[in-house]
Amino acid sequence: MRKLRQNQPFIFQQDNAPCHRAKKVVEWFAEQKIECLKWPANSPDLNCIENLWSWLDRELAKVGPRSLDELKRIVPDILEKVPKSITENLVDSIPRRINECLKNKGGVTRY
Template sequence: MIWGCFSYYGVGPIYRIPGIMDPFEYIRILEEVMLPYAEEEMPLKWVFQQDNDPKHTTKCATSWFQTNKIAVMEWPAQSPDLNPIENLWSIAKRKMRDMRPNNAEELKAAIEASWSSITPQQCHRLIASMPRRIEAVIAAKGAQTKY
């Protein structure tokens, strides 16, 4: 399992999750991977977007965001997953189509290479698409959209 992040400025780090992701592992990733990236690459005001996965919305995760003064985008329960990182994972997977890793290390290298080849322009377009995504969900009354 891989965790990754991005911003308007480009892709951030990706991190291989050893074992099962639980709320404590999620907070550790936020603390050790996401926060250093955000502090270095996004020094201005920013908002964190995540889906409603139960481990993301636990009391301990919510408390961590509050303690670290990180604004989290409000996302209604039972809403479509419009998080644009899903599109980035699809882009990364497409870039890996012709790669044939033979072991875990080669797979890790292939994932890292495809992730790092995503351009800042692709990230710009995904961020810029958010108003259209939200309008499409509203027009579809919460039903599935092309996003």
């Protein structure tokens, strides 16, 4: 959030996966005074970040890092260049995601 120059209050969203509920993770968020969105366990994943990971995978494949150090150096550079249209499309897809989830009564969606 600092990198995005986000100075206004925010609530962090995650999917309540077991690794996100680990004691150290919960303590870290508390120490940082970051409020997390309450999220039911075993809920459908409506977070569009998965689509961003797919985009990142494709961009990484174009570069083809050959070591962990190279990967660590390349990923931030690629993420700095995410086209605004990608993030706007992902955010704009949220109502469709929610509607499809409701239509499927919380079951599997194409997202």
